Amino acid sequence: MLSKDFTQSVFILIISTIVVASFSILVLIVPNLVRTDEIIATSLAKPLTPLELAGRDVYISEGCHVCHTQMVRGIEPEVKRNGRANKEGDDIYEFPNLWGSKRTGPDLTNIGRKYSEQWQRIHLMNPRKVVPTSIMPAYPWLFTQVLSGDDIESKMRVLRKLGVPYTENEIDKARLQVKGVTKGEALIQYLQSLGNDTASDQEH
Amino acid sequence: MSSGMDKYDIKVVKYFIIAAVAWSIAGMLIGVMLAAQLYWPVLNFDSEYIQFGRLRPLHTSGVIFGFVVNMLMGTSLYIVQRTGQTRLFNKSLSWMVFWGWQLVLLLALITLPLGYTSTKEYAELEWPIDLLIGLVWVLYAILFFGTIAKRKVHHIFVSNWFYGAFIIVVTLIFVINNLAMPVSLTKSYSVFSGAQDAIVQWWWGHNAVGFLLTAGVIGMNYYFIPKVSERPIYSYRLSVIHFWGLVGFYTWAGTHHLVYSSVPVWVQNIGIVMSLILWLPSWAGAFNSAMTLLQNKEKLKTDYIMLFFMSAILYYCLATLEGPLLAIRWFNMIAHNTEWIIGHVHSAALGWVGMSAIAMFYYFIPRLWGKEQLWSNKLIKLHFWLAHIGIALYAIALWVAGIGEGYMWLAQQENGSLVYSFVEAMDFKAPWLFVRFFGGACFVFGLLIMVFNLYKTVSMNSSVSKEGSADA
Numbered sequence: 001m002l003s004k005d006f007t008q009s010v011f012i013l014i015i016s017t018i019v020v021a022s023f024s025i026l027v028l029i030v031p032n033l034v035r036t037d038e039i040i041a042t043s044l045a046k047p048l049t050p051l052e053l054a055g056r057d058v059y060i061s062e063g064c065h066v067c068h069t070q071m072v073r074g075i076e077p078e079v080k081r082n083g084r085a086n087k088e089g090d091d092i093y094e095f096p097n098l099w100g101s102k103r104t105g106p107d108l109t110n111i112g113r114k115y116s117e118q119w120q121r122i123h124l125m126n127p128r129k130v131v132p133t134s135i136m137p138a139y140p141w142l143f144t145q146v147l148s149g150d151d152i153e154s155k156m157r158v159l160r161k162l163g164v165p166y167t168e169n170e171i172d173k174a175r176l177q178v179k180g181v182t183k184g185e186a187l188i189q190y191l192q193s194l195g196n197d198t199a200s201d202q203e204h
Numbered sequence: 205m206s207s208g209m210d211k212y213d214i215k216v217v218k219y220f221i222i223a224a225v226a227w228s229i230a231g232m233l234i235g236v237m238l239a240a241q242l243y244w245p246v247l248n249f250d251s252e253y254i255q256f257g258r259l260r261p262l263h264t265s266g267v268i269f270g271f272v273v274n275m276l277m278g279t280s281l282y283i284v285q286r287t288g289q290t291r292l293f294n295k296s297l298s299w300m301v302f303w304g305w306q307l308v309l310l311l312a313l314i315t316l317p318l319g320y321t322s323t324k325e326y327a328e329l330e331w332p333i334d335l336l337i338g339l340v341w342v343l344y345a346i347l348f349f350g351t352i353a354k355r356k357v358h359h360i361f362v363s364n365w366f367y368g369a370f371i372i373v374v375t376l377i378f379v380i381n382n383l384a385m386p387v388s389l390t391k392s393y394s395v396f397s398g399a400q401d402a403i404v405q406w407w408w409g410h411n412a413v414g415f416l417l418t419a420g421v422i423g424m425n426y427y428f429i430p431k432v433s434e435r436p437i438y439s440y441r442l443s444v445i446h447f448w449g450l451v452g453f454y455t456w457a458g459t460h461h462l463v464y465s466s467v468p469v470w471v472q473n474i475g476i477v478m479s480l481i482l483w484l485p486s487w488a489g490a491f492n493s494a495m496t497l498l499q500n501k502e503k504l505k506t507d508y509i510m511l512f513f514m515s516a517i518l519y520y521c522l523a524t525l526e527g528p529l530l531a532i533r534w535f536n537m538i539a540h541n542t543e544w545i546i547g548h549v550h551s552a553a554l555g556w557v558g559m560s561a562i563a564m565f566y567y568f569i570p571r572l573w574g575k576e577q578l579w580s581n582k583l584i585k586l587h588f589w590l591a592h593i594g595i596a597l598y599a600i601a602l603w604v605a606g607i608g609e610g611y612m613w614l615a616q617q618e619n620g621s622l623v624y625s626f627v628e629a630m631d632f633k634a635p636w637l638f639v640r641f642f643g644g645a646c647f648v649f650g651l652l653i654m655v656f657n658l659y660k661t662v663s664m665n666s667s668v669s670k671e672g673s674a675d676a
Binding site: 067091138 | 243245257261321322324353358360364365369376380386387388391393397398403404405455459465466474537542545616631
């Protein structure tokens with residue numbers, strides 16, 4: 001009897017737990033991790049520019065993903081509200097995914113096609129200026145803190161190793177594009193890019 | 205059992221339990237602060253360090269890794285000694301685990317408000333801290349399993365299976381989910397992207413719940429519930445079913461977080477089906493623990509520690525029914541991304557984990573410090589009702605807010621256009637977010653009363669003999 005063994009030997013307890021818990025890795029995780037090429041083949045995604053990438057890291061650092069999703073589910077009213085539904089290939093350059101798990105604020109998958117840069121600026125400085133009952137924090141410091149651009153090249157090199165097709169030329173020019181720009185402006189560039197790469201795919 | 209505590213290594217257990225109490229207060233106070241920010245956004249104070257986006261990971265990390273892991277490490281290192289009738293495998297190793305883990309928490313406390321984050325939910329810490337966590341975790345595994353190996357009794361007690369599974373599965377999922385390529389000391393990118401990353405992330409996210417907040421706490425309760433009830437575990441066979449049911453099915457359920465997303469449909473469906481199956485072993489285990497308590501009905505009527513454990517089991521039943529329900533497409537369509545999910549997590553985290561922990565603290569802390577009686581029975585009664593009112597308000601408020609906003613997001617006119625704007629849904633739920641804040645505050649206020657009561661208990665002039673203390 002199995003129950004006799006794992007209750008008597010610490011070795012069997014460890015091994016049997018690992019084996020039973022690992023089935024899900026083999027069936028659920030591994031088959032999805034080896035499909036990378038297949039997913040890329042269907043993708044419309046374009047790599048972010050250096051400034052947009054810097055903005056994305058501001059998004060990450062401030063924890064925007066804590067309250068905003070970037071995953072439009074394929075449900076009619078949701079598409080009506082948030083734009084085109086995500087497809088599997090959309091996020092191949094999203095290291096890591098920023099789908100989020102909570103919509104305290106609206107979904108941002110396609111936000112780049114909705115507002116002007118000026119609106120984003122006012123909203124980030126004080127959300128209640130444009131949405132009176134908004135509960136979003138204000139982010140005034142984003143417009144006083146300036147990016148040095150010192151780490152952008154190493155970021156792009158790491159991403160290239162992971163599969164984002166940045167060219168050597170793009171990487172060489174990156175620092176000058178980022179240097180001196182405020183965090184807020186970089187973030188706005190990132191936000192304005194969201195949803196543009198898939199804009200041609202308007203089946204809904 | 206007249207054998208004294210001096211037969212075992214107790215000091216490190218005390219340290220872990222004190223750390224757990226401290227982090228439970230800190231982590232939940234931050235939670236109350238977050239709840240307040242969602243009602244009064246001015247409480248973000250235009251500060252980059254305490255604005256919601258940075259504070260929220262500190263709340264979850266503080267509660268999960270500060271409160272719960274300290275508690276599970278402390279109780280497991282106690283239980284593995286008592287049930288094996290042996291000392292710890294290595295005393296200095298136990299102190300390395302303790303201080304190593306506190307260092308992890310200190311680093312979390314510093315780096316998360318500074319904005320160093322991997323974004324991965326419940327795994328936000330950057331790679332150098334992840335390496336430290338890995339190291340401490342391996343030492344903890346060696347200490348725990350090493351102590352089982354040198355036990356002086358033939359049988360490995362039920363609690364230790366669950367603690368063992370907690371240690372093993374958290375290792376597996378933690379390592380895979382946190383695979384990242386460093387850019388600098390404070391920045392890295394996950395090696396997985398997009399849909400693939402999401403599958404790995406939720407495989408971790410849900411199993412952190414399954415093995416840390418569920419299996420680990422079950423292990424703890426399989427020791428303390430029989431102790432408090434003064435009765436043996438109701439059914440040994442059910443505890444075996446409970447164990448293999450959880451280990452076998454839990455690791456599959458994570459993709460129910462990705463229903464209707466862009467991951468393949470079969471991956472979503474496995475998550476849904478396995479979540480439904482999980483309902484069975486969960487309730488089998490709950491039945492087992494409830495029956496253990498019910499075997500001593502007389503004590504259950506008057507003893508608030510028993511009642512706390514009973515409440516924890518009832519909340520476990522609620523959460524393990526609600527979980528599979530939320531995995532079903534129908535419910536998921538409405539509930540996904542809404543406050544309902546936050547409510548669900550908290551009826552489990554406050555109701556199941558919180559009440560189990562509270563019961564354990566009230567039973568274990570006096571005995572660890574050689575006391576048998578609590579300083580005040582009135583205060584534990586007050587705490588019991590504050591905790592219940594707090595969770596009930598919390599859960600009800602977020603049911604209303606979550607189902608309400610979920611419905612409003614999806615509602616369409618006959619011609620297909622949307623009925624409500626996003627802002628209308630936000631305005632609808634605002635008062636309910638206040639109720640949630642109030643409920644959470646009640647719960648934390650109860651915890652503060654507990655700390656006061658236990659402090660008085662421990663510092664009371666001892667009228668209890670040393671022999672009495674041995675019966676923990």
